[in-house]
Amino acid sequence: MTGAGPQWNVIDLDADGHLLRPGGRGRVTADDVPGHLEQRLGLREDTTDIFLYVHGWRTSAERAEADARRLFSLVESVWDEQPGAYPRIDGFRPQFVCVRWPSADRRLPLDYRTIRDRTASMSLDGQVPRILGAVLGYFNDHRDMPEPGPDVLVGSYGQYLHCVGHSFGSRFLLHGILEATERLARGGPDTLAWDWGDSAYPWTLDSLTLFQAALPADAFAREPYSAILGPSVLNAPVAMTYSPSDTALGFYHRRSEKQNAVGHLGATAPAGQIGRLTVHGVGTPYVFPEGKRLMNIDATKLFVEGNRVTGGAHSDFYRPESAHLLLSLADAAR
Template identity: 95%
Template sequence: MTGAGPQLDVIDLDADGHLLRPGGRGRVTADDVPEHLEQRLGLREDTTDIFLYVHGWRTSAERAEADARRLFSLVESVWDEQPRAYPRIEGFRPQFVCVRWPSADIRLPLDYRRIRDRTASMSLDGQVPRILGAVLGYFNEHREVPEPGPDVLAGAYGQYLHCVGHSFGSRFLLHGILEATDRLARGGPDTLAWDWGDSAYPWTLDSLTLFQAALPADAFAREPY
């Protein structure tokens, strides 16, 4: 956790989607990913909501962290300034995570189509889905999964998991969710488990917000969505 503003956990990926050690001191090996996430993320017992943010294109590491802090500051301010709007929430103790990737790396192209293909390669051939799937799986394994209740997030007990993506970060998040879902289907580890017995929803994610998602206009018109 670094800097001013909300407490923020930051994890970094390299140009191939591999998880990096703090300060960019080399890649985390596949076997060490679970332990690394445990050390870096450490879900607090009193946390009520977990927010995972992945930034978009042409964003430096410094700006990505600053943008995440600004976004999460606004989230906190809404609760602080309008508590009466959420009468069923007894307390709001969020935990914020920012995933950074080298979208402003000079080695990456500036042309939209080329950056689209580059991020697709990081998702389809690289490690982005596996790492994000592991991050989501870590939180799901360690949190208190909300109990079934009214159709409002404030109506059930548990720790809620929210994902926020901007631009190409939205693509990375969706690939991570698909990876987690696929692992669950194959009985693998580090997946998002769903205890409510509905095969249509094999993973537990309480909200997904995508800002200016770098997706085709018909992305949700055909399977897989």
């Protein structure tokens, strides 16, 4: 993967969630947001899959981009090694977008509560939902809508939209999806992908993967995140990895939220909506549970490396197995 051309894009947000000009040279005004996104994102006609990534806690701007490149380089490598493992993907020409936000505090290392509060402020009182909703809307306006192939679901075409979040970036993505849902006009096409397409919405988000999500374990049973499980633009289950070796989402999260995070032991509610899987090896195909909007994906034996004092295995997901999960979800969306 190269850093040039429209295959790779980076957009930046400030501490209030406003969109920044390249190099941090001031905010983009509301009137200029559409033109800025057009200039920065530039969707290619030959793209098959768009991946939007939002990083997590304690990540500098430089590291955020490097981490995103690392993850999506793995996606490309795994595809190159075994394209036949994803039979519904007829060619794979991805475009990657990294959304960067100020996720570290000067008072390291124990800044979990500070960043938690900043995330809440940027999501609930700031501009993050509006900007992410605008980014999702940009891709919807410019992409060829996915249309189903024959009955065997091979040969479907169009451009598929996937969101990937890590840690607190998971919260930002969920708020952006809810914002896009509220703003979209009614009516439009459907696909044969997952079971939750709703004809009230004119387009779909085709997969959502949350690596080590910094969300309370019961977050999807109460507002605002419970709305994700109702009719929305999300036409896919919420795939969420977890590992008990993630001490950031165990010890630190318990101190601030009075319970574990999703990324420590998985989501706990609503129980009837939860399916369970383990992270599969690259050579093992996924069979996703039917009828479950939430998927707890157990990475206990895989995500194990890291400094226990500063977060444990919170960032130990840059692995081929994670790329295989993303590609499997993209395949299942067709």
